[in-house]
Amino acid sequence: MFLLLGGLAFAGAALAAPLPEQAAMLGLADASRCLTCHDVNDTVRGPAWRDVARRYRGKPEMEEALVKKVYEGGGGAWGDDTMSANKRVGIENIKVLVRWILTLP
């Protein structure tokens, strides 16, 4: 996954110079299948990631709990639907993704 992330970061830098991180993170989210249920701007099955960032802005202590929730799956925060576990993605990749999601403007 990290090799993949490195490759995507490089591709992102070449294709979208101003936002290499964004391109790399979207690539990782896509490879991790998050994008089957999420979008940065729009609510899909799960909440828009900008809405997630807005809700937890200024609450860095939430990061760990969110990482755990994405890894193990869970519900109750946004509606009746639940997020299935994403263990195959790996906790390190999930940390990278959640950290990025929380920085979205």
Ligand code: HEC
């Ligand atoms: C099967 C669909 C699905 C997939 C795949 C999925 N999610 Fe979710 N996600 C959801 C749903 C539904 C919720 C809302 C859960 C709730 O209401 O607590 C959610 C909530 C979240 C939240 C907010 C949690 C909270 O308590 O506020 C984050 C962050 C998140 N997802 C990140 C991810 C990441 C990163 C991935 C990929 C590794 C991912 N999701 C994959 C459906 C999904």
